Amino acid sequence: MTGTSLFHEQTARQRIAAVVDAGSFVELLPPPERLTSPYLAQLGIPVSFDDGIVIGKAKIGGKKLYIAAQVGQFVGGAVGEIHGAKLTGLFKAAARDRVPCALVIESGGVRLHEGSAGEIAITETMRAIFECRAKKVPTIAVIGSDIGAYGGIGILSTCCDFRVMTEHGRLGISGPIVIEKWMGKKAYDSSNRALVWKTSGGKTKYLLGDADALVHDDAGAVREAIGKLLAKSSPVTLKNAKARQAALAKRLKRFGKTENPDDVWKGMGVRDIAAASLASGPEFVALAKTGRK
């Protein structure tokens, strides 16, 4: 732990600077290039010189990596044509150079103001991620922001080899407000923060096996987690696909009708729900050790 500031409170550039080796980050297509969205300009919405994503190369522990961080303050980190093209290019560069690639996510998915262009861009990035995976080049999604990883970016994060989450991060497709609108407040009260986090938050995702690491809300902890994964990969093979199919079927069979997330936690071996709810990421990992097997 560096103890300086909370990861979820940092900006995209602060996050990258705090996660990689000091002074090692070289930004690609930086703001002076002024790559701005023509869609937003036409709609009279402020543009951003980086289109809401910072990309570049850096090192962690002396090891090279490509890294990107989405800018949540700019249209919710949503993916437009330029934003998506920068990301696709970065993963393609990673595949070409056989250098690991990490994406620090803060995005609700497709940028609606750009229509279908952002939707296609997300799927192009997915194809580029799988190019990396075919070459056993590690791809890592980091989910630890306020906005989380939702919509198409939620799906994209599950295409990466690994997901590093903090207890603050959330992973899903439809967000709580959308679900509440659809199912009613009785089924899902989006203002119930405990329920929202137990539905999509890092602890539940870690427990179920969808997050590979659950770390403290701190750049030093995120750095350490990425560093550990840089030499690993999760190959896309028939054997792994079959194992995953069996695991996901088992999960659905066990918990498909379970309304209360506490029951999922208990089912996964968490004994003291109150303590686990208040635990930090690493404390929760210790509590959950038996359940996750």
Add this chain to the structure above:
Amino acid sequence: MKQPSPRALLGKLFGGSAKGIAVEKSLITGYAQVGGKAVCVIGTCNGTYIGNEAALVLAAHVIDCIERHPRTPIVMLVDSAGQEPNRLDEMLGLASYFGHLLSCLEVARRKGHKLITIATGKAIGGAFICYGMFADRIYALDSASVGLMPIAAMSAVTKIPAAVLQKLSKTMPSLEFGAEPFALLGGVEEVWPSKGDTQARLAKAIAAASADDNRAALGKKRGGRKLALDIRNRVLAESAK
């Protein structure tokens, strides 16, 4: 435009061989023939919602195809409204179930299965992302509803007046909803007339399919998505320095 029944549509695409395709709970799985050659078929119909269970059903069929019918092309039909907003599916990891379906398709691609998508009905947002848009080549019937969302829905969410979006969509096909504008972005290789000979078109599409993602290049050539390819290439060039 009135949509044909799922069975009528399958008959049109696969002729008599469509009898080898099951339609259950609006999910399509099976094997059929195109131009005298075997194909595997997965998909959705009736504009159904899909969730964790549906993703597993489709993924299981992809795995079955890889194991029992090596290198057989996989045809994906898309007519789905996407994920139904649902807390339980989300809690159990809907994104992971969709990601698993995509991984299974990637295994198939790497093992030499060609992947062809036909958007037959609704191909909107997440429904299209979670399998259809992952094909080697993507086609759409002219009667299909393809795109992120209709302008009225986009207006409701972004609070931008529909009239403004409508006007801009004339010069920015990305904002327009439909198969034709989606093709201008490169998101669809070709739009097929519903009344035409889709069997012949499908046979040709399978023969011509290649795993290289050509969509950004198409979008630039057709003028609907002018920036994506150049920006990607700039990242590739500058990262190599």
